[in-house]
Amino acid sequence: MKNTIKKIAASISAAVLCALPVVNSLTANAYAGPDARYTFRKNYACSSNYHIKDVVFSWSINSNGTSAPQANAIASGTFINGNSGAQNRHIGAGTYSPKNNNIVGGLFSQSFYSTTPNFTEYSNTIYTYNTSGNLVSGAVSASPTFLVGDLNLDKAINEDDFQILYSGIRSKTNNFTTSYKFSYFGIMNVVVGNVGHNYSPYAFDINDDGYLSQADVNMFLQYLSNPTYRFAK
Ligand SMILES: [Ca+2]
Numbered sequence: 001m002k003n004t005i006k007k008i009a010a011s012i013s014a015a016v017l018c019a020l021p022v023v024n025s026l027t028a029n030a031y032a033g034p035d036a037r038y039t040f041r042k043n044y045a046c047s048s049n050y051h052i053k054d055v056v057f058s059w060s061i062n063s064n065g066t067s068a069p070q071a072n073a074i075a076s077g078t079f080i081n082g083n084s085g086a087q088n089r090h091i092g093a094g095t096y097s098p099k100n101n102n103i104v105g106g107l108f109s110q111s112f113y114s115t116t117p118n119f120t121e122y123s124n125t126i127y128t129y130n131t132s133g134n135l136v137s138g139a140v141s142a143s144p145t146f147l148v149g150d151l152n153l154d155k156a157i158n159e160d161d162f163q164i165l166y167s168g169i170r171s172k173t174n175n176f177t178t179s180y181k182f183s184y185f186g187i188m189n190v191v192v193g194n195v196g197h198n199y200s201p202y203a204f205d206i207n208d209d210g211y212l213s214q215a216d217v218n219m220f221l222q223y224l225s226n227p228t229y230r231f232a233k
């Protein structure tokens, strides 16, 4: 018995020694560190009641300059993490099970940090199973991946975006007195100056809770004023 433990301990030591050069080599192909301030997000939602039991998802992105995608619940539910990796890739994967099987709307999101406002997406797959155990194609769809806070799509997050965010949320919340539950499949027109543009409402949901509210404006202001602050998801 003791010999077996010694052998295991020896093999672990050997494995650790072998692993060290790999860790060092990561400096040439580094993941996003704590100073990476660009947060990318993808939302998963369903447009009507599909009696969802499980959503099995996978998202593959480049790993150089990014962090591994993390899943975040929008509607109450549980996750089984299935993250993995391949050479030069992060694969954020798992299974989401909503608490309410009759859920309609936003289910969950995935997000990652990046050192630059660019990334490469390799694949995104979704398999949805209903409470009868059947695969339901098209029940859950994923939004395009977007840079959180970049409403005018110029790959920078600044005062120009804040003007759009402020105007859009103010108009939907009766001057910030209510919270607005938006549709993930909707469009909202926001006027800044005298020019109106159409946007996806989820782009205004900075804190990723399924509502547009003062909290989203506050979080954006924190990003603008604090150079070490980043959107957590
Ligand atoms: Ca922008």
Ligand SMILES: [Ca+2]
Residues within 6 Å of the ligand: 204, 205, 206, 207, 208, 209, 210, 211, 212, 213, 215, 216
């Ligand atoms: Ca929000």
